[in-house]
């Protein structure tokens with residue numbers, strides 16, 4: 001079975017992937033674009049993965065201040081029983097130029113460490129690239145996102161509406177020179 005990015009806007013067909021085994025159970029998941037009916041289950045996964053501190057994050061301030069959700073580019077992971085076990089959301093924001101803002105990313109604790117988190121990010125980023133855009137910005141662990149090509153934003157180049165560890169502010173260029181004019185406060189597009 002194929003590994004790596006599994007869904008593009010061109011194909012728009014969900015593909016199944018087998019992500020190894022957790023506690024003796026084979027994990028098969030399907031990555032799909034986010035739909036309204038996933039909403040409640042996504043909330044449950046976010047609560048379970050982040051705990052009560054999830055709304056205190058500076059990234060939440062970006063999202064609640066008018067970032068535009070991009071459900072077609074966002075990805076939800078469904079297990080064999082069609083239950084939501086992971087999510088990677090994409091938003092449209094502006095910082096000099098329009099860029100995508102990635103997050104929250106979360107995998108149900110029972111399904112973690114099987115490759116699903118990286119698969120969700122790879123697929124969402126592939127969808128952003130296929131749609132066309134300058135780049136993707138996020139707040140997260142450089143060690144986790146580096147294999148997909150994210151790197152630390154040069155200090156002082158971008159500002160968020162709240163405190164952020166500069167070593168956790170990451171970006172990825174989608175188009176050639178796409179990030180050249182991306183700078184300043186991340187705000188609604």
Ligand SMILES: CC(C)(COP(=O)(O)OP(=O)(O)OC[C@H]1O[C@@H](n2cnc3c(N)ncnc32)[C@H](O)[C@@H]1OP(=O)(O)O)[C@@H](O)C(=O)NCCC(=O)NCCS
Nearest residue numbers: 049105106107112113114115116117118139140141143144
């Ligand atoms: C972060 C998270 C989405 C990762 O999902 P996952 O399915 O467990 O991740 P993967 O199995 O794809 O991990 C891929 C690699 O990243 C590593 N990794 C996992 N979580 C990591 C983290 N928080 N920081 C750094 N590396 C991490 C894994 O060990 C693995 O490395 P390996 O290939 O060398 O073994 C998941 O742990 C989660 O939901 N955490 C709580 C919410 C959160 O912190 N979200 C991220 C905010 S940016």
